[in-house]
Amino acid sequence: MGSVNSLREQLKYEVVPLKFGTSGRRGKVVDLTQLEIYTNVTGEIEYLLSLESSKGGISKGDDFYFAYDLRPSSTELVENGRGGIAQAVVQAASDNGLTAINLGAIPTPAQSYTLRSKRYKLNTSRGELLKKDEAPINASVERVRERLLEQSANESLFDQQGRLRSGNTDLPKVLGDGRDAYIKRYLDFFPNQPLAGLKLLVYQHSAVGRDVVVEILSQLGAKCTPAGRSSTFVPIDTEAVDVEQLDTIQKLIDATGHSFDAVVSTDGDSDRPLLVAPDGNGNGNKGLRFFGGDLLGMIVAEYLGTDAVVVPISSNDAIDRGALASVLEPKTKIGSPYVIAGMETATKSGRRRVCGWEANGGFLTASDIERDGNVLKALPTRDAVLPLLCVLSAAKQRKLSVPELFATLPARYSRASLLRNFARSASLRILARFSQDQPLEDTKKELLSIFTKDQGFSEISRIDYTDGLRLIFENGDVAHVRPSGNADELRIYAVADTQARADEIVEMGIKQPDGLLRLLEKVSSE
Known part of the structure; x- marks a missing residue:
């Protein structure tokens, strides 16, 4: 309990700390006060200032580069005085003796690439922060939070709503x-x-890289038709593209009156790709087919001729059956920090052309890669543009349509979806109920009472506990259940020998009120 005059006692809202997810700190917009942003940025800066330069430490006077996406809260105060994130970042950098340099609204990988190529600071002076950094950063942030909240409200930079008193909106x-x-x-x-001759529809929505993508594709010869540009933020989950999103894309195509070789897009901060193409089979959505990021990554890795690939456990297991099986490194937990760590291990072991990707399509390169006399500089952070370009270039080079190109991969099909507003505590109970600590045969028996033969499941061959609960059935079906790392969501990933079966597993998983995920919740609560 602080003094009656402290900022803590004067705040008109409850502070909700940001938390680390699979790859960075996350929080709801309603909790993103300028005070919370300032607290976290200051805590991280103080942590980096405490490190020796050989371990990634920074120094006062260094340049501090930042960028942002097109969410209104990034640069403006929105409902209830939340947002104004960039302004709070600039204030924190300045107050800690750093010079804030504004790279503007650009894709996340564009910021990372610029800092690497110019040897600027990127999280640390030696590279990205990894999971090992989270605990000391959290401790530093908590110290800063206590210091700021215990400060006299009259002397604080922040008002009762957690807004900067200065009201400065300039950047x-x-x-x-x-x-x-x-x-x-x-x-x-x-x-x-x-890409000369390819006709592409670029679904722009509110992606920060929407114009950059059009410029790159156009300069590489593609004929681009931008569509679906939005002034309001449109959330795109590139891991779980559903029928509704495909319908939206089909309407954009119909509105143009033209046909296209493919539809390309990215998520909001443009580090994860979205690729859709007509499959020629007429199976709903006039034949539109979404190509998941795990398959996308396989095409890219083959195109680049890599000698080591790192993927998370949630990836489509086609990679275990194809040309890349011989260069596959041990599968990791889900999240780019784990993939990056795996790539670092591969590089240290002597691999020269190292890459990795996630099921959401974000593609990472740990090595400079040469192809046809041209060098692609390493970018060990999620990127959306490279996978799109490699797939389209490979299809054009091999004179195949996009679906025909993907048909060259082992015939394994995947789908993912989720239940939102699924309490994390309930997710953790599920994992505890079916953990490695439980007798395996008892676990299998109980799981088979949920994943039944009537639903098409066979006996469980094995269970992988790397990240969540991944069930591998004797008939080749895979059902992987895992809590989201940064939200109250429970995800299900499915892999099967047909797209219809993968879709069916996911639909059974998210069915309300008695689908597979809800049954797991019910059993785990007993």
Whole structure:
């Protein structure tokens, strides 16, 4: 309990701390006060200032580069005085002796690439923060939070709603280096307009890279039709594209009156790709087919000729059956920090062309990779543009349609979806109920009372506990249940020998009120 005059006692809302998810700190907009942003940025800066330079430490006077997406809260105060994130970041950097440099609204990988190529600071002076950094960062943030909350309300930078008292909305002038360097990366690696003749619809929505994607594709020869541009934020989950999203894309196609070789897009911060193409089978949505990120990654890795690939356990197991099986590193937990750590291990073991990807399609390169005399510089963070370009270029080079290109992979099909507003405590009870600590045969027996033969499941061959609960059935079906790392959501990933079966498993999983996930919840509560 603070003094009656402390900021803690004067705040008109309850502070909800940001939490680390699978790859960074996350929180709901309603909790993103400028005070909370300032607290977290200051805590991380103080942690980095405490490190030796050899361990990634930074120094006062260093430049501090930041960028943002197109969410209104990124640069503006929104409902209930939340948001104004960039302004709080600038204030924290300045107050800690750093010079804030504004790279503007650009894709997350564009920021990362610029900082790597110019040897600027990126999280640490030596590279991205990893899971091992989370505990000391959390401790630093908590110390900063206590210090700020115990400060006299009259002397605080923040008002009772957690807003900066200055009310300053100005940001430093945008430096265009990030955007330009990112575009150049691809134009240098893909010469001679390899996409010439391709007709692409670019679903722009509110993606921060919507114009960058059009510019890159156009300069590489594709004929692009931008569509679906939105002034309000549109959430896109590239792991769980549903029929409703495919319907939206089909309507955009219909509105143009033209046909396209593919539809491309990204998520909001443009580090995860979205690829859709007509499959020619007429199976709903006039034959539109979504290609998941785990399959996308396989095409890209083969195109780049990599000698080591790192993927999370949730990936489509087609990778275990195809040409990449011989270069597959041990599968990791879900989240780019784990993939990055796996790539670092592969690099240290002597691998020279190392890459990785996630089921959401974000593709990472740990090595410089040469192809046809051109060098692709390493970018060990999720990227959306590279996988799109590699797939489209490979299809064009091999004179195949996009679906025909994917048909060259082992015939394994995947689907993912989730239940939102699923309490994390309930998810953890499920994992505890069916953990490795329980007798295996008892676990299998109980699971088979939920995943039944009437639903098409066979006996359980094995259970993988790497991240969540991954059930591998004797008939080849895979059902993987895992809580989201940064939200109250329970996800289900399915892999099967047909797309229809993978879709069926997921639909059975998310069915309300008595689908597989709800039955797991019920059993775990008994």
